[in-house]
Structures are given as structure tokens and as C-alpha cells.
Amino acid sequence: MKQDFVLPSDTYLLNHSVGRPLKSAESHFKQSYLSPWQDSGREPWQAWLAVITEFQQALGRLFNSSPMQFCPQVNLSSGLTKLIMALPELNENSVVLMSAQDFPSMGFAVQKALPDGATIRYVPEHTDITQIDVWQQHLTADVDLVFVSQAYSNTGQVAPVNDIVKFAKANQTLSIIDVAQSAGVIPLDLTELDADFMIGSSVKWLCGGPGAAYLWLNQKHIERLVPKDVGWFSHENPFEFDIHHFAYHDSALKFWGGTPSVAPYAFASHSIDYFSKLGDKLRKHNQHLIDLLIQHLNEQVVSPHDRNHRSGTAIINPKMGVEAVMAECAQAGISLDARVHGLRVSPHVYNDESDIFKLVGIFR
Ligand SMILES: Cc1ncc(COP(=O)(O)O)c(C=O)c1O
Numbered sequence: 001m002k003q004d005f006v007l008p009s010d011t012y013l014l015n016h017s018v019g020r021p022l023k024s025a026e027s028h029f030k031q032s033y034l035s036p037w038q039d040s041g042r043e044p045w046q047a048w049l050a051v052i053t054e055f056q057q058a059l060g061r062l063f064n065s066s067p068m069q070f071c072p073q074v075n076l077s078s079g080l081t082k083l084i085m086a087l088p089e090l091n092e093n094s095v096v097l098m099s100a101q102d103f104p105s106m107g108f109a110v111q112k113a114l115p116d117g118a119t120i121r122y123v124p125e126h127t128d129i130t131q132i133d134v135w136q137q138h139l140t141a142d143v144d145l146v147f148v149s150q151a152y153s154n155t156g157q158v159a160p161v162n163d164i165v166k167f168a169k170a171n172q173t174l175s176i177i178d179v180a181q182s183a184g185v186i187p188l189d190l191t192e193l194d195a196d197f198m199i200g201s202s203v204k205w206l207c208g209g210p211g212a213a214y215l216w217l218n219q220k221h222i223e224r225l226v227p228k229d230v231g232w233f234s235h236e237n238p239f240e241f242d243i244h245h246f247a248y249h250d251s252a253l254k255f256w257g258g259t260p261s262v263a264p265y266a267f268a269s270h271s272i273d274y275f276s277k278l279g280d281k282l283r284k285h286n287q288h289l290i291d292l293l294i295q296h297l298n299e300q301v302v303s304p305h306d307r308n309h310r311s312g313t314a315i316i317n318p319k320m321g322v323e324a325v326m327a328e329c330a331q332a333g334i335s336l337d338a339r340v341h342g343l344r345v346s347p348h349v350y351n352d353e354s355d356i357f358k359l360v361g362i363f364r
Contacts, residue, residue: 002350004274005207010333011355015346016153016181016313017337019207022274025267033266048262055265058272059214062183063198065190068251069222071215072265076180076199077109079215082255083176083197084113086227089144092117097138097173098147100125101155106147106178129155130309132163139167145174151182151311154339156303158186158311165195180204184275185282185312196221205282205312205348206275208268211261217252231258282349283312289347289356290314296360302342317342320364328362 005020012020022028032054036047056067073079084090092115098107100122110120121143127134129152139146146168148159161177168175176197179188184205190198198216202208217225226248232238233256236247248254275282287307293314294301303315318325322338329336336345336359347355 002352005350007350008335010335011351011358013334013336013345013347013351013355013359015185015205015348016344017204018210019184019204019271019348020350021207021209021267022271025270028270029263029266032270033263051262051266051269052260055212055214055269055272058269058276059216061276062272063188063190063216064192065216066219068253069190069216069219071217071252071255072260073199073213073215073255074211074261075213076103076178076201077105079199079213079255080106080109080176081113082227082229083199083215084110084145085229086225086255087145087174088225089174090118091115094118094144095142096120096145096147097123097143099123099129099149099152099159101129101152101157102147102149102178103153103180106149110147128157129159130157130304130306132160132167135160135164136167139164139171139173141171143168143171143173145176147176147178149178149181150186150188151179151313153181153311153313153344154315154341156311156313156315156344158182158304158309161188161195162193165193169194181311181313184272185286187280187283190216194218202264202268202272205346206268206272207348208271209264211264212268215252215255217255222252222254223250225254227255229257230254231256233257233260278349285349286312286347289351289353292353292356293345293360296356297363300363313344313346315339315342315344318363325362329359332358332362334359334362 032051036044056070059070060067123138148164150161151158165175175195177195179200183200196218201213203210234254236249294305300316301314302317304310
């Protein structure tokens with residue numbers, strides 16, 4: 001599949017940050033976004049709104065859910081803020097559980113969106129969040145809402161989302177799943193999972209660029225939730241134009257807002273469609289290349305070695321030091337980055353064994 005993507009001459013392993021664009025992205029963008037605008041004097045909105053429908057449909061295929069349960073969002077933080085502010089069960093006595101390893105922006109959004117007085121508890125940083133009993137210890141009966149990242153980009157761990165959601169449900173705790181680091185690389189079946197909410201983006205493994213995030217709602221919540229942050233596209237009929245009458249859209253689109261952006265969704269829907277047809281090929285290939293890294297670097301790979309507990313990213317703490325490896329990678333034309341626990345290496349479907357051998361060849 002290498003030939004399907006625009007690849008740099010460098011060995012690109014930064015897919016936990018930004019995935020590479022498809023070669024077909026440019027012509028698809030021209031056809032779905034620019035042509036309706038450039039090529040006629042007619043109103044382009046009809047064609048542009050079809051782009052959003054394609055985005056929802058592609059997500060529906062990827063995550064096995066109805067397209068109408070997805071609402072486009074600019075980014076996860078914004079979707080999360082809108083969602084938390086719309087949850088009637090949250091008040092000054094509420095308790096929210098997250099992990100100290102969640103992406104900081106998620107914590108910022110929750111901190112600011114919660115009603116005054118509500119408490120956030122964090123699963124401590126150095127606990128093994130791949131283990132359900134760790135979550136069970138913290139998911140006490142007083143927790144109203146649990147926020148779980150399916151994959152954690154600084155540790156390369158995955159959370160046992162199915163078990164967490166089951167346990168949360170038994171406690172009447174609402175669940176929000178963050179798939180920013182897992183969408184596309186770790187399969188997720190929303191119908192089977194039956195979580196309450198999910199937020200995600202298209203920028204990393206889905207190779208769809210920034211600005212095309214999404215909020216997913218379990219059908220049982222769509223009717224009852226009344227978002228505060230709305231606009232004419234949250235209306236059941238955006239073109240009614242009666243300032244005295246607002247009626248919520250009857251789908252997840254009630255969380256949409258004012259005039260939507262379209263361009264990011266034109267890129268993303270095309271790319272999500274590509275990955276939705278790959279099944280688990282990306283996951284299998286990614287895991288094979290991570291196995292290879294583990295074979296060669298052994299205990300220097302500090303992210304989980306067990307396939308069930310690891311994400312698409314391997315974290316490497318090199319004996320020769322992070323800075324030395326980064327410097328040699330820059331010389332050799334290998335793109336990766338480093339965070340608190342070490343180097344982050346994320347092999348995609350367009351990477352191959354020779355990329356891994358090139359990287360391990362640097363280690364002494
Ligand atoms: C787990 C996780 N959640 C969320 C985000 C990004 O959130 P936002 O779209 O609000 O920038 C990232 C970005 O790297 C992430 O890794």
C-alpha cells in the first residue's frame with residue numbers, strides 16, 4: 001500500500017502525530033470541495049453538505065455504528081467541552097475519573113467545562129492502566145463519569161475499554177472513550193462496545209489531516225441531551241430561519257453549531273473511507289513491525305510487549321541515550337520524536353521491515 005501515500009524521502013515513523021496524506025487526496029479534494037465552488041455560479045452548499053454526510057458514513061463503516069450518531073467537531077477538546085456541558089447528571093458534587101496519562105488538553109477541557117465544585121480524580125501516572133483491576137480500584141460507586149483513552153501516546157499502552165465500559169455500566173457511571181491515538185490502528189466496534197460517548201480525530205493513523213474531529217453519542221442519549229453550544233446547524237431544519245423557534249436536530253448533529261467548515265472533512269472522509277476498507281490489515285502490519293523492534297531492542301522497548309496491551313506506538317528508552325539516537329536519526333533521515341518515557345516509534349501501513357532495520361541499525 002506504500003504507493004497509495006505521499007511519502008517523504010525520510011523514513012517516517014511519526015504517525016502518532018500526523019499520518020501521511022493519500023496520493024488521491026488532492027484530486028478528491030478538488031472534486032468534492034473546490035469544483036462545486038469554482039466551476040459553477042450555483043450555491044455550493046448542497047455539494048459541501050454531502051461531504052459531511054460522507055464523513056459520517058465513513059466513520060459509521062470504520063466504527064460499526066449509524067452515521068447519524070456522529071457529529072463533526074473541530075477537535076476533541078471542543079467536542080468534549082460541548083458534551084460535558086450538556087450532561088444534566090453533572091453537578092457540584094460530581095466526580096469524574098480520568099488518567100494522569102491522558103492527553104493534557106482533555107484534562108483542561110474537563111476542568112473548565114465541569115460545574116464549579118465537581119471533582120476530577122486521576123488514575124495515578126505510574127499505575128498499569130492496561131489492567132482492568134487498576135480501573136476497578138478507582139471506579140468507585142461515587143464516580144459519575146469515566147474518561148478513557150483507548151491508547152496512550154506517551155506509554156504505548158491500551159486501556160481495556162470493553163471491560164471498563166462494562167464495569168462502569170454496572171455502577172451507573174457514564175463513559176467517554178478518546179480514540180485520538182487509536183482510530184484506524186486499533187479496531188473498535190461501537191455497537192459491541194456500547195459506551196456512552198466517544199471523541200476522536202482523523203489526523204494521526206487515519207491520515208485525514210487536522211480539523212476533522214468527531215463526537216459520537218450512544219443512541220440512548222441523543223434525544224435527552226440538550227447542548228448549550230448550538231447554532232443553526234444544530235437545528236432540525238437549519239434553513240427555517242425563524243429566530244423565535246429553535247428545535248434541536250434529532251441526531252448527533254444537535255451538537256454541531258454554526259456554519260461548519262467543510263475542507264477538513266473532504267480530506268478526512270476520503271482517507272477514513274480508505275482505512276475502513278482495510279479491516280485489521282493496518283493493525284496486523286503495525287504489530288508485526290513492533291514485534292521486530294522488540295526482537296532487536298529487547299528491554300529497550302519500554303512499552304508493553306504483550307500484543308493485547310500495546311498500542312500502535314512503541315516507546316524506546318535507548319541504552320545509548322535518547323539524544324544520541326535522535327541526533328543519529330536526524331542524520332540518517334528517520335523521523336520520530338521523544339517524550340517523557342523515550343522515543344516514540346509508530347509504524348504505519350506504508351512502513352516496512354527495512355524501515356525498522358534502518359532504525360535498529362542506529363542502536364549500539
Ligand atoms: C489521546 C489524545 N487525545 C486528544 C488529542 C488531541 O486533542 P485535540 O483534538 O483537542 O487537540 C491527542 C493529540 O495528540 C491525543 O493524543
